[in-house]
Amino acid sequence: MENTFVVTAVIVSNIYATMRICRRLTLTASNAKALAMQAGDSAAGFRPLTDYINRYASITTSSSAQINEMACELSRIATEKDKTDRVLNHLSKVYKNAYDSPHLSSMDVARNKIRLRQQALHDAYTQLLQSLNSELDDMSGELRSANIVVTMSRIEALQATSIHQNALNNVADNVENVTESIKELISDAQRLVIELKKQSQ
Amino acid sequence: MKTHKLFENDTHTWFMFGRDPHKPDKIIDTNQYMVVTNENALLMDPGGIELFSSMLTTIIKSVPIEKITHVFASHQDPDIISSLGLWDQVLENSTLHSPWLWEGFIRHFGMQSITYSPIPDEGERLTLDGVHLDFIPAHYLHSSGNFNVFDPTSGILMSGDIGAALESDEAPLEVDDFEAHIPKMKLFHQRWMPSNEAKLDWVRRVRELDVQMMCPQHGRIFKGENVAKFLDWFENLEVGVLNKK
Ligand SMILES: [Fe+2]
Ligand SMILES: [Fe+2]
Numbered sequence: 148m149e150n151t152f153v154v155t156a157v158i159v160s161n162i163y164a165t166m167r168i169c170r171r172l173t174l175t176a177s178n179a180k181a182l183a184m185q186a187g188d189s190a191a192g193f194r195p196l197t198d199y200i201n202r203y204a205s206i207t208t209s210s211s212a213q214i215n216e217m218a219c220e221l222s223r224i225a226t227e228k229d230k231t232d233r234v235l236n237h238l239s240k241v242y243k244n245a246y247d248s249p250h251l252s253s254m255d256v257a258r259n260k261i262r263l264r265q266q267a268l269h270d271a272y273t274q275l276l277q278s279l280n281s282e283l284d285d286m287s288g289e290l291r292s293a294n295i296v297v298t299m300s301r302i303e304a305l306q307a308t309s310i311h312q313n314a315l316n317n318v319a320d321n322v323e324n325v326t327e328s329i330k331e332l333i334s335d336a337q338r339l340v341i342e343l344k345k346q347s348q
Numbered sequence: 349m350k351t352h353k354l355f356e357n358d359t360h361t362w363f364m365f366g367r368d369p370h371k372p373d374k375i376i377d378t379n380q381y382m383v384v385t386n387e388n389a390l391l392m393d394p395g396g397i398e399l400f401s402s403m404l405t406t407i408i409k410s411v412p413i414e415k416i417t418h419v420f421a422s423h424q425d426p427d428i429i430s431s432l433g434l435w436d437q438v439l440e441n442s443t444l445h446s447p448w449l450w451e452g453f454i455r456h457f458g459m460q461s462i463t464y465s466p467i468p469d470e471g472e473r474l475t476l477d478g479v480h481l482d483f484i485p486a487h488y489l490h491s492s493g494n495f496n497v498f499d500p501t502s503g504i505l506m507s508g509d510i511g512a513a514l515e516s517d518e519a520p521l522e523v524d525d526f527e528a529h530i531p532k533m534k535l536f537h538q539r540w541m542p543s544n545e546a547k548l549d550w551v552r553r554v555r556e557l558d559v560q561m562m563c564p565q566h567g568r569i570f571k572g573e574n575v576a577k578f579l580d581w582f583e584n585l586e587v588g589v590l591n592k593k
Contacts, residue, residue: 231437237401238404245404245405250408
């Protein structure tokens with residue numbers, strides 16, 4: 148099992164890559180809009196689709212930004228918790244080795260405080276991991292719906308005049324490629340989140 | 349880790365901690381110091397992360413943890429203060445006295461609960477339950493922002509890396525034969541200390557103090573006439589040199 152920090156860092160980097168790819172999607176959405184205007188009546192059915200692509204781009208962009216924030220926070224909490232784990236490990240050595248010290252009980256207050264903090268961080272970590280998991284699930288649901296847009300764009304392309312056919316297919320290709328890339332990154336992140344969930348149990 | 353009582357009167361006690369048989373290999377052996385007054389304690393150069401549990405175990409044999417209200421770090425080195433992030437979690441209402449120059453750096457060791465009290469370049473006095481402890485400038489010896497601690501009552505000078513010697517962790521506590529001790533100190537001072545000017549200035553100022561015992565962070569303690577011998581030797585040693593025998 149890989150180290151928590153390495154796993155969270157990989158999740159953060161996956162999401163960061165997703166955010167960059169989403170920018171391509173935004174560009175595709177505005178290209179599609181321009182194209183629909185140009186194509187006029189021959190692409191009448193394509194116009195509502197461009198709105199859909201636009202919405203899809205903005206949802207994936209904002210959702211990946213939110214996931215990115217959550218993943219960074221997860222890494223920060225993991226670091227804080229690691230600090231409490233470490234100091235408690237040291238303290239257990241102290242309790243073992245200073246058992247005959249007249250002042251050993253003076254450590255109790257600090258130890259209890261650190262234990263509480265460790266527990267609070269553990270809870271926050273588990274909760275955030277859960278939210279991250281469901282946010283990733285939502286995102287992959289969103290990605291599945293992109294397939295419909297791609298298919299419908301291709302159908303529209305068949306009906307359009309030949310000069311616009313290529314361009315419309317191109318939009319469909321772009322949405323498809325971007326979605327595939329994001330899908331891969333997101334399902335990787337989902338797998339890692341599950342790994343972290345198992346670790347924290 | 350062993351505890352040695354260096355001085356005791358009715359107002360305060362000096363402790364030295366060191367010669368740790370459980371210290372991991374390849375890390376430099378260090379001496380830590382603590383002054384305990386009626387209600388407070390000042391822990392000086394508490395050491396690295398690797399030493400933390402050993403130090404804490406040793407300290408609470410002498411005092412309850414809440415008594416450690418002050419910590420001193422002579423400079424920013426890891427062997428001095430890399431344990432800060434751990435002390436920060438176990439000490440309540442404690443203040444770290446350290447050179448102003450290093451605040452932004454030392455905080456990298458992790459410091460959320462301890463208060464940083466920056467020592468100005470000219471030094472300052474800390475008074476604990478009526479006991480005066482002076483933070484004396486020792487800049488560029490070796491760190492560019494660096495202080496010693498002098499206790500005018502006992503005549504103890506905690507000299508940090510000045511007077512340090514590289515030797516085994518079973519070495520005796522005090523310098524017995526000064527001449528024989530020189531080879532253990534020479535490289536350390538020549539290589540780590542960058543400034544002859546700073547050195548001469550420090551020697552001049554320390555000669556004016558009534559130093560009974562000079563306690564470095566590595567190696568052995570100098571007592572009585574060995575203090576003067578050290579000052580003479582150091583005064584004449586060319587420092588800031590590389591590969592010079
Ligand atoms: Fe140093
Ligand atoms: Fe040192």
